[in-house]
Amino acid sequence: MFLYPLLFISALVGSRAEENVRQPTEDVMVVEGHPTTLTCLFDTTSPSPYLFWYKLANAKPIFMLRRDTFSPGETTTEFKDRFDAHLNVTGKSVPLTIQRLQLSDSAVYYCALRPTVTKVYSGPLQKL
Structure with missing residues (x-):
């Protein structure tokens, strides 16, 4: 059984002040195998x-x-088995639950309003 940090940061999203997300805890210490x-x-x-x-x-x-x-x-295939989130519009929250934590889960996680990243390009883009 290992203790390791699972880090996450918040992201301020949107052009208006009333559009934002907050992640109140910056660092989380968790036990491998636990949720x-x-x-x-x-x-x-x-x-x-x-x-x-x-x-x-x-x-x-x-x-x-x-x-x-x-x-x-929508959940990408890589995260379907152990990652889930439930949107609570009334409570204005969308907590991310990770089941059966693995050492490879140690990372920075962040939530956002609207799609802030749609594609990552590795090469130069060309206009048509």
Whole structure:
């Protein structure tokens, strides 16, 4: 059994002051094999917000999942088995739960309103 840090940061998203997310805890110490939940609180004027979770790997954000009020959301294949989030519009939260923690889960996680990252390009882009 190992204790290791599971880090996450908050991201301020949106062009208006009333559109933001907060992650009140910066560092989380967890036990391998156990579950943990990362908190994400948000403020928005939208009656139907879209919330996203990302994992930072090699200084690049990796899209994990999206939750919204009108669909079951979306979770990428890599994160389907052990990662889940439930959007609570009334409580203005979308906590991320990770089951059966592994050492490879140690990373920076952040939540966001709206899609802040849609694609990561490794080469130059060309206009058509």
